[in-house]
Amino acid sequence: MKLRGLYAITDSQLLAGKFLSYVEAALEGGVTLLQYRDKSSDEARRLREAEALRNLCDRYKTQLIINDDAELAARLNVGVHLGQTDGPLSPTRALLGRQAIIGSTCHAQLELAEQAAKEGASYVAFGRFFNSNTKPGAPTCSLELLDQARSKLHLPICAIGGITLDNAAPLVAHGVDLLAVVHGLFGAESTAEVTRRARAFNELLKI
Numbered sequence: 001m002k003l004r005g006l007y008a009i010t011d012s013q014l015l016a017g018k019f020l021s022y023v024e025a026a027l028e029g030g031v032t033l034l035q036y037r038d039k040s041s042d043e044a045r046r047l048r049e050a051e052a053l054r055n056l057c058d059r060y061k062t063q064l065i066i067n068d069d070a071e072l073a074a075r076l077n078v079g080v081h082l083g084q085t086d087g088p089l090s091p092t093r094a095l096l097g098r099q100a101i102i103g104s105t106c107h108a109q110l111e112l113a114e115q116a117a118k119e120g121a122s123y124v125a126f127g128r129f130f131n132s133n134t135k136p137g138a139p140t141c142s143l144e145l146l147d148q149a150r151s152k153l154h155l156p157i158c159a160i161g162g163i164t165l166d167n168a169a170p171l172v173a174h175g176v177d178l179l180a181v182v183h184g185l186f187g188a189e190s191t192a193e194v195t196r197r198a199r200a201f202n203e204l205l206k207i
């Protein structure tokens, strides 16, 4: 399966009271990967929400990715996204199997991406590219790094951090396959607007 398109990421605060309706609205517009990102330690709620997302994703034939938590991903038989301090990639690949989607945060460092590729990552993520409401302190990344990554790597490239419909086109022009978005998608005023934005992000990625 080719990993290219919108990568929607949930935010528990932003989506409070409208979690499933906004996620379904995004899926309606087309989502290649959906990441469940919840930084709390409420294990019961996390399991419940992740299961609900897996059911939704099954209906829309979208791949679910769990942020940070390989054990939860294994329990639900879905993918995982690992940052640099979220645990090693190779044992996670062994845990989840060959088919699982495993993503790796590489910030603005090509060497991290090359290492992740060697250890079996399915995609590499660079960021942040713009000011981010969700993670304002994340290190920044340039379009030039994307050019280098595109010429050296044979994996799908994901961009993250402050991406909106107004600033995403240059990322695509510099070789990005996956646009990972929280606020620029789920910060919308209505479910109809979430669906419209999802469709528009996918249009940007059509070659």
Ligand SMILES: Cc1ncc(COP(=O)(O)OP(=O)(O)O)c(N)n1
Pocket: 007, 035, 037, 067, 068, 081, 082, 083, 084, 085, 086, 103, 104, 105, 125, 126, 158, 160, 180
């Ligand atoms: C697609 C994608 N890219 C990067 C990240 C950030 O991961 P990480 O550095 O582990 O930070 P947290 O998201 O865990 O705060 C991501 N989640 N998804």
Ligand SMILES: Cc1nc(C(=O)O)sc1CCOP(=O)(O)O
Pocket: 105, 107, 126, 127, 128, 129, 131, 132, 133, 134, 135, 138, 139, 160, 161, 162, 163, 180, 181, 182, 183, 184
């Ligand atoms: C979770 C995350 N990681 C980042 C990184 O650069 O690694 S930026 C980010 C937040 C993405 O949310 P928004 O689309 O609202 O900026």
Ligand SMILES: [Mg+2]
Pocket: 067, 068, 081, 082, 083, 086
């Ligand atoms: Mg993490």
